[in-house]
Amino acid sequence: MFYDVSREDEYLFKGKRKRLVEQLRSKGIKNDQVLAAIEKVPRHLFFDNTTARPALLDHAYSDKALPIGAGQTISHPYTVAFQTEQLELRSGEKVLEIGTGCGYQTAVLIEMGVKVYSVERQKTLFDKTKIFLPHIGYTSAKLVYGDGYKGLPQFAPFDKIIVTAGAPYIPNDLLEQLKVGGIMLIPIGEGVSQEMIWLKKNSSTGFDKKTLGSFKFVPLLQNKSGS
Ligand code: SAH
Numbered sequence: 742m743f744y745d746v747s748r749e750d751e752y753l754f755k756g757k758r759k760r761l762v763e764q765l766r767s768k769g770i771k772n773d774q775v776l777a778a779i780e781k782v783p784r785h786l787f788f789d790n791t792t793a794r795p796a797l798l799d800h801a802y803s804d805k806a807l808p809i810g811a812g813q814t815i816s817h818p819y820t821v822a823f824q825t826e827q828l829e830l831r832s833g834e835k836v837l838e839i840g841t842g843c844g845y846q847t848a849v850l851i852e853m854g855v856k857v858y859s860v861e862r863q864k865t866l867f868d869k870t871k872i873f874l875p876h877i878g879y880t881s882a883k884l885v886y887g888d889g890y891k892g893l894p895q896f897a898p899f900d901k902i903i904v905t906a907g908a909p910y911i912p913n914d915l916l917e918q919l920k921v922g923g924i925m926l927i928p929i930g931e932g933v934s935q936e937m938i939w940l941k942k943n944s945s946t947g948f949d950k951k952t953l954g955s956f957k958f959v960p961l962l963q964n965k966s967g968s
Contacts, residue, residue: 754785757802761818764804770822774830778852779822786877787815787843806957809843811863813959816905820956821846824903824926827939827953830855834900837918839889840961844870846905848879857882858896860889862965888965892918899923906961907935921945928958 762780770776785801788809800807806814824846830836832854841847841861847870850857859882861867867886874882885893889904890912897918904915904927911927919925919942928935937953 754783754802758784761802761804765819765822768804768819770819770826772826774853775822775826775849778825778849779818781852782845782848783877784815784818784845787845787848787873809866810869811866813842813863813866815843815845816958820958821849823953823956824905824937825849825853827926827937828901828903828924830901835896835898837893837896837899837902837915838905839892839903839915840905841870841884842866842905844874844879844882844884846903847874847882847884848877850903851879851881855901858885858893858899859883860885860887860893862886862888862962864965864967886965888963889961890914890963894918901925902927904928904961905958907931907958908961911938911940916942916948928956931960933957 758780762776785798788807804817804819806817809815830853834855836850836855836857838847838857838859841859847857847859871884892914898920899918900920900923902915902919902925907928907930909931921942921944923942925940927938929938930936934955934957937956939951939953941949
């Protein structure tokens, strides 16, 4: 089902990742730990490798969103790097990710030294990623099949929350599950692009909020999908 990691992650891909990191640096990503994480995670292994694999591999380290199956996409490397940087992560923190997808962002977060709890609503993607991430060595994430609008109350509160699909509004459950002092990154908007919202919880009801530019995400959909 999956490809041999050691043979696949050869010299060629390491070189391509170095170039991607330089590109991200020139686009404004400054956090060395984030750049080191991107340099480490073998992005070319995360695609839907049952279809169009050779063509996709060519693009694995260009700054593009690409298909991962079930009609979903892996986020642009810049978007992943940007959201990760803005979370201001510290080793050991508890991070909730909404929208596991192929697990690429999850792997980058794990490389940042945090404990990841990630929710995916598409059963097929969830099943695939739950096998795939440990297969390539990322065993520490808690992956849950569920509806991200509800968060994960059983594991709350979280130091940080990252939403990787475009939401029509900020779900209340997520605000409640964020620790005081915690940061959430969430793209908001139902059109072709979304505004990246950064918010910090100051008290149980008070928030600082900033808008950090336009990004493109697939929509955050309501409820679980059975397939
Ligand atoms: N972080 C992912 C991005 C995948 S795209 C990556 O690195 O690949 C966004 C993902 O959010 C899709 O897999 C989609 O199925 C999922 N999603 C959409 N609505 C959701 C919801 N309500 N709860 C959980 N996941 C959701």
